[in-house]
Amino acid sequence: MRIIYLYGVSALLLALSFRKSREKTKKALNKAWKSFSKIFPALLGILILVGVLLAVFDADFISRIIGDESGWIGVVLSAVVGAITLIPGFIAFPTASVLIDNGAGYMQIGAFISSLMMVGMVTAPMEAEYFGKRLTLIRNLMGFIFSFIVAYVIGKVVGGLWF
Numbered sequence: 001m002r003i004i005y006l007y008g009v010s011a012l013l014l015a016l017s018f019r020k021s022r023e024k025t026k027k028a029l030n031k032a033w034k035s036f037s038k039i040f041p042a043l044l045g046i047l048i049l050v051g052v053l054l055a056v057f058d059a060d061f062i063s064r065i066i067g068d069e070s071g072w073i074g075v076v077l078s079a080v081v082g083a084i085t086l087i088p089g090f091i092a093f094p095t096a097s098v099l100i101d102n103g104a105g106y107m108q109i110g111a112f113i114s115s116l117m118m119v120g121m122v123t124a125p126m127e128a129e130y131f132g133k134r135l136t137l138i139r140n141l142m143g144f145i146f147s148f149i150v151a152y153v154i155g156k157v158v159g160g161l162w163f
Helices: 002-020 022-056 059-066 068-084 089-101 106-118 124-131 133-158
Strands: none
Touching: 002 022, 022 089, 059 068, 059 106, 068 106, 068 133, 089 106, 106 133, 124 133
């Protein structure tokens, strides 16, 4: 029901903007459409991938691999997958929500998202070219370690910590 309100408020604000300046509003909508059309292929690809994975792997499987019961092994697995995956944040967060809805644990998703955002195994060669191998290694290692700190804090806050 909240989404209906959000769409309503958005439509009202768009109408107000259009009334104030038709040209600026059209320009803004055109820019928004161009941005959306650039990110849509990546978004669609990830949504299809997640949909296929959820069709192949049921909630019990997801729960066993990266659920609360998987413990620190699931946290490590999630952090490694996040470190080697290149997914933009606007796709990663909805994906994380879908995984949580299908049995993934909060600590595991915290490690996944934080390593996904802070560690760049795929982009490391390019980063090393500009900043040097040592700095790239240190930054990625610190980001990877921090993802475990994030998972630990989430475990303490949510209450799914095992020690």
